Amino acid sequence: MASKPSMENAMTQNNMVVSNLSKRFGSLEVLRGIDTRIDSGQFISLIGPSGCGKTTFLRIIAGLDEASSGEVRLKDRVIRQPGADRGFVFQSDNLLPWRTVFDNAILGLEIAGRVGEAERKRTLDLLKLVGLSGFEDYYPRQLSGGMRQRLNLARALAVDPEILLMDEPFSALDAQTREIMQTELMRVWEQGRKTVLFVTHQIDEAVFLSDRVFVFARRPGRIQEIIDIDLPRPRPLDIKRTPKFVAYVDKIWKMIEHDVRESVLHEHV
Ligand SMILES: Nc1ncnc2c1ncn2[C@@H]1O[C@H](COP(=O)(O)OP(=O)(O)OP(=O)(O)O)[C@@H](O)[C@H]1O
Ligand SMILES: [Mg+2]
Incomplete structure (x- = not known):
């Protein structure tokens, strides 16, 4: 079920390769040594405590921030600036x-x-x-x-775009609208199968949408674990009540619980 970031299967399907990516803002080390490969057409969610660098990671892939070291390649081109090969959807709409x-x-x-x-x-x-x-x-x-x-x-x-970058796109929505948006996104995605990187704080949203969930560890941010979500598609909403789904959610929550508590405590002192 779980797998560590792997350097195998590198041959043809790779859409994006992240190599030894690190980011500092002054003395603050935000991301440390991220290595991963993402196949074309995969739906990936990023989950992890507040401040672990998820938005920073997406912004570097978007070309809006520069890595301190390491690189991101999209179909063998090194990303240096924004481009039409990447589309963004941010938390607050910028219509x-x-x-x-x-x-x-x-x-x-x-x-x-x-x-x-x-x-x-x-x-x-x-x-x-x-x-x-x-x-x-x-x-x-x-x-x-x-x-x-x-x-x-x-x-x-x-x-x-080849890749869709989505940073908590549904967080401003009420619970019912959010569930509808999840199914809408799935429906649209099934038709085009873009590579998606989707940041969320909601574990059930990540499990429902994703082929793989990247669990980020707290500062300096890095990928702690990759969980393959082995659930059939298309996924109806009531899949969220099945034992297998609930087991995925529990497993991910247990992985991040400690870090989430830490980050909440630290942000309040
Ligand atoms: N432009 C910046 N200058 C200085 N520090 C920054 C900058 N952008 C982000 N940071 C710091 O980098 C760390 C990671 O921020 P980031 O926004 O990537 O976290 P996040 O995982 O997206 O958090 P959240 O879940 O709360 O959105 C934070 O400590 C933040 O203060
Ligand atoms: Mg963020």
């Missing part, structure tokens, strides 16, 4: 309030200088895929939180 749903969704393509008839059609298709057909002319303020998140997702998918 532009003065642009309509459609104009927000096509923004990434516009920035990449790729707006033709095919791209406009693709954007409309994606809005349909995330259930926003008919809302193309709405403004963000006229949408619910769940709709805004789905628009964020459509915008990230519009540029057709």
Whole structure:
């Protein structure tokens, strides 16, 4: 069930290779010596206590932060800056309030200088895929939180990235909307099978969505364990009540419980 980060199977399927990645902010060592390989089309969740460096890890992959040492390769290219091969969905949506749903969704393509008839059609298709057909002319303020998140997702998918980076994208949502978004994300993902790196604090969300869960250890952040989630797909929501699912959640909670308690205590002193 569990496996340590492995350097085997390196041959063809590798989409992303992280080698000896470390990050410091001044004297603070945030990430230490991360090595991992991620196959194309895998859904990976990152879980770990607050402050262990999950966002920093994603930002380095996004090209928004620079590693202190080590590197990330995407299909053999070393990542140095943001690019259309990576799409981001952050915790707080960064929709532009003065642009309509459609104009927000096509923004990434516009920035990449790729707006033709095919791209406009693709954007409309994606809005349909995330259930926003008919809302193309709405403004963000006229949408619910769940709709805004789905628009964020459509915008990230519009540029057709090789990797989708998602940093706690559903944390602002209520529990019911969040479950709906999880199934929506699964449905969209099943159709395109992008590589996804998904940060969450909710263990059941990680187990429900993922092929593998990377459990991060507290400072300096590193991958403590990789859990393969051996559950069939597609996964209905009620899979969350099966003994196997619950066993995965328990196992991961036991791994991070100590670190989570520590990080909470430290943040309050
Ligand atoms: N730009 C920065 N300058 C200095 N320190 C930073 C910077 N960004 C992050 N840090 C520090 O790096 C550490 C890791 O932060 P990061 O945001 O990556 O954690 P995280 O795992 O995403 O936490 P959370 O679960 O709370 O979102 C924290 O101690 C934070 O204070
Ligand atoms: Mg974070």
